[in-house]
Amino acid sequence: MNTTSATAPELNAQLFLQLSNIANNESYLQKTLDFIIGLAKSENRSDARGRVYTELLERLSDFQEYEAGWDGDNALPLNHLVVKNFKSLLQESTDSDLLGWTLFPLANGTLLLQHKRRKSGINIGSNGFSYYTIQNGEAQGENHLDFSPQAVLDIMKQI
């Protein structure tokens, strides 16, 4: 049972189905309990996703409409794998993870997650990601790291 991407009516329908099955099959009891626990976790995450999550998602949606040459030169449209990676990052993030970060497209079809106050940014690509941070006049960072939502979240917290 997937509780992370379903809508509230879908979740309600699944819950009703599970409860109704208890009467017919006792083995459903444990599954139903697991489902309810998963649902509670899902609702907690939904509460944690708020304004910042929505803003970034809306920004991404706008950037997905950019056509080749959007920079007035020869910029590429957003790569669909980059979009997929960024959405998977959003799925694993809470608003407190995302607070202070903003999003820009880059001309090579990747995305730049940039911190508004700290001089830090994370470039999300189709396979990997890079990051920079400037502290005391020194630029530090790494290139071509393997992408996973957790790896990016760890860097966001670190920098």
Add this chain to the structure above:
Amino acid sequence: MIADTELVARAIFSPRMIVDGEIQPEAFRLRASISEDYLSVMRVSIPTWMDDIKLIPQRQNRHLYGYAEMNVGEIRGIRLSKVTYDVCELPNETIASHAGIFITVNGENLIGGKHIGSIQDGKEQDFLLLAIQRELVDIAQKGLHQID
């Protein structure tokens, strides 16, 4: 020699370069397609600068949408290890106010699309370029103007 007290204006040629009032880092990318070796700007102290800015070739997807005024001393004063920024005058017959922001890394001129030879195996290059753009964006953001 351009004085530190002068302002220069970086033209913005696409509405996409300003998102919710924030200037995009890509507005400060040296273009690889023309091996760009400086970021073109106009000297605001030259009275014709606003007319000059309109002389920059405009074409499909490329229309003057705004500009960012930046203090020359602030650009030169960016403290980023290995990197220097300078602003030099580049007047020509038609554009008297033309100038450029030149960037060096370990003394080597930064050129769009070109590998920085002094950086071993290019390991630092990608994130260093983002850091270089970020310093300019933070200055430009303070003087951003949109043209209706």
